[in-house]
Amino acid sequence: MIPEITKATVESLYMIFVSGLLSIAIGMPLGILLYTFSISRRLTSIYRVMDVCVNIFRSIPFIILILLLIPVTRRVSGTIIGPNAAIFNLTVAAVPFFGRLTENALNTLPKGVSDSAQAMGVSYRQFVLMVLVPETLPEHILNASVLLINLVTYTAIAGAVGAGGLGQLAINYGYYRFQWDVVLYSVIILVLISQVIQLLGTRVAKILRK
Amino acid sequence: MKLLEVKDLHVSYADKGRIAVVLDNINLSVDHGSIMGIAGVSGAGKTTLLRTLNLLQRPDSGRVVFDGIDITTISSEKLRILRRRVGVIFQSYNLFRSKTVLRNIAFPLLVGGIAKKEALRKAREIAEELELTHRLNAYPSQLSGGEQQRVSIARAIVTNPKMILLDEPTSALDPVLTSRILRLIRRVNSEHGITVIVVTHDMDVVKRVCDEIAYLEKGKMIFCGPTHDYFSEHYLSITRDEHAAEQLSKAKQLLAKRDRSRLVRLVFWGEATVEPILWRCSSGLDVTINIIYGEIEDFKHGPFGTLLIGASGGDTDLFLDHLSENVYKMEVLDL
Numbered sequence A: 001m002i003p004e005i006t007k008a009t010v011e012s013l014y015m016i017f018v019s020g021l022l023s024i025a026i027g028m029p030l031g032i033l034l035y036t037f038s039i040s041r042r043l044t045s046i047y048r049v050m051d052v053c054v055n056i057f058r059s060i061p062f063i064i065l066i067l068l069l070i071p072v073t074r075r076v077s078g079t080i081i082g083p084n085a086a087i088f089n090l091t092v093a094a095v096p097f098f099g100r101l102t103e104n105a106l107n108t109l110p111k112g113v114s115d116s117a118q119a120m121g122v123s124y125r126q127f128v129l130m131v132l133v134p135e136t137l138p139e140h141i142l143n144a145s146v147l148l149i150n151l152v153t154y155t156a157i158a159g160a161v162g163a164g165g166l167g168q169l170a171i172n173y174g175y176y177r178f179q180w181d182v183v184l185y186s187v188i189i190l191v192l193i194s195q196v197i198q199l200l201g202t203r204v205a206k207i208l209r210k
Numbered sequence B: 001m002k003l004l005e006v007k008d009l010h011v012s013y014a015d016k017g018r019i020a021v022v023l024d025n026i027n028l029s030v031d032h033g034s035i036m037g038i039a040g041v042s043g044a045g046k047t048t049l050l051r052t053l054n055l056l057q058r059p060d061s062g063r064v065v066f067d068g069i070d071i072t073t074i075s076s077e078k079l080r081i082l083r084r085r086v087g088v089i090f091q092s093y094n095l096f097r098s099k100t101v102l103r104n105i106a107f108p109l110l111v112g113g114i115a116k117k118e119a120l121r122k123a124r125e126i127a128e129e130l131e132l133t134h135r136l137n138a139y140p141s142q143l144s145g146g147e148q149q150r151v152s153i154a155r156a157i158v159t160n161p162k163m164i165l166l167d168e169p170t171s172a173l174d175p176v177l178t179s180r181i182l183r184l185i186r187r188v189n190s191e192h193g194i195t196v197i198v199v200t201h202d203m204d205v206v207k208r209v210c211d212e213i214a215y216l217e218k219g220k221m222i223f224c225g226p227t228h229d230y231f232s233e234h235y236l237s238i239t240r241d242e243h244a245a246e247q248l249s250k251a252k253q254l255l256a257k258r259d260r261s262r263l264v265r266l267v268f269w270g271e272a273t274v275e276p277i278l279w280r281c282s283s284g285l286d287v288t289i290n291i292i293y294g295e296i297e298d299f300k301h302g303p304f305g306t307l308l309i310g311a312s313g314g315d316t317d318l319f320l321d322h323l324s325e326n327v328y329k330m331e332v333l334d335l
């Protein structure tokens, strides 16, 4: 029993962190673009289009998104089951989510601080890299922990359709064989993972918030 | 050539479908190396005007000519470079909370492409001048209001700009800190040769630091010129200066009993302020002079005095003739 639980835990962690990193790497620039278009006078129409797209993606329930993505997943991952296929699904679902979180975090930058950077003649690149992101860094850390915790849940859902990991373990043993102890261990491990992520996120954000 | 010229400037805000005109036909010019005050009551449009000067606020129409270049027509790339020659000190300081004092001060240098080592060295130098050396590694949230303000001034002058713009630099300070900041502004102006434009609603600030003043009222500029001219006009126009109007009506009551007295309001400016002009103008003229109110204030370019006197008997007319040749401005009122 123990080797199976360990294997499932490693699979879950693998799916959570790889899709987490991918979602941050893609979602953060998306959020920066959303912010940039929303404050720009000329490009607000682009913002409206992106805004609607993000909302549509976010309102599709994850399990349905997996179904809709099946043809694409097969193309991208070569298969529709297993951790790698799940990572693709998880990333597609999490990118718009993290993009929105990032946009909200960037909106906490006071207008005056942005003005004073403009008054110093910063370029767009300098503004993003030296002012916008560093000034809102604690918020991004908290967002990353929210994202990862959401991915814990999503990973378990993906387990129901063959992704592997703790979710699938719990369903296979609990739902089909009534071995409730396996379900219990899975839940405990999932809760622990979430707690650690949350604690770390809060701690780091607090240190960064001066 | 002037350092800054503003021509026929109009600014309005679109607010819930309605258009509010905030600046109406503003014309302004600022000499190299001078200190210009923008004054007016709250809501007059002072901050808006200041923000328009480096195009943080785009005007509806009009020109802003800085150092010979009309900045309303140049590309955003060129505008960016030009902005590096103008320091701005906002009312709320707007420091970067994720950066230390040293990094805040060095920031504009780094933005301008100066090597990090050199930028930090220069930042330290300015910090020392502004007495911030002991706080270099603190974060903005750990500073007092006065310290934050000095950091924001250091950050604005570290690039050795041609001009700095200050929004209400004294509104949050006590009298001691106010005096200190005003001295600092004058020093930055005289030692670094930086032209200063300062927004304030405090006329005392104008008196103490400004060469010229632009006075705004509901978005219109009702005066633009030398500080002493503004206060001289202000003193002599009863409708505008309540204090002077009150003095005058009291004086009229007091002097009403004496017949044939003339009431005279005088403005002194510069060295003449401390000379015995009344004595000189009245010698040999058997005039009775009655001093009712008087005040001397220290302006940036020297003393500025106002005096209210009654004069009667003897050759009053001749005395007044002499007087009018020797004072800055004079006004005779018959009782």
Ligand SMILES: Nc1ncnc2c1ncn2[C@@H]1O[C@H](COP(=O)(O)OP(=O)(O)OP(=O)(O)O)[C@@H](O)[C@H]1O
Pocket (backbone or CB within 6 Å): B013, B014, B015, B020, B022, B040, B041, B042, B043, B044, B045, B046, B047, B048, B049, B201
């Ligand atoms: N972003 C804005 N949108 C709409 N109206 C604005 C905006 N900013 C300022 N105003 C209006 O413009 C007018 C002038 O504002 P401004 O801030 O320039 O005044 P001020 O002279 O600096 O006042 P104070 O001394 O209170 O700072 C005010 O009536 C204000 O309500």
Ligand SMILES: [Mg+2]
Pocket (backbone or CB within 6 Å): B046, B047, B048, B167
């Ligand atoms: Mg203001």
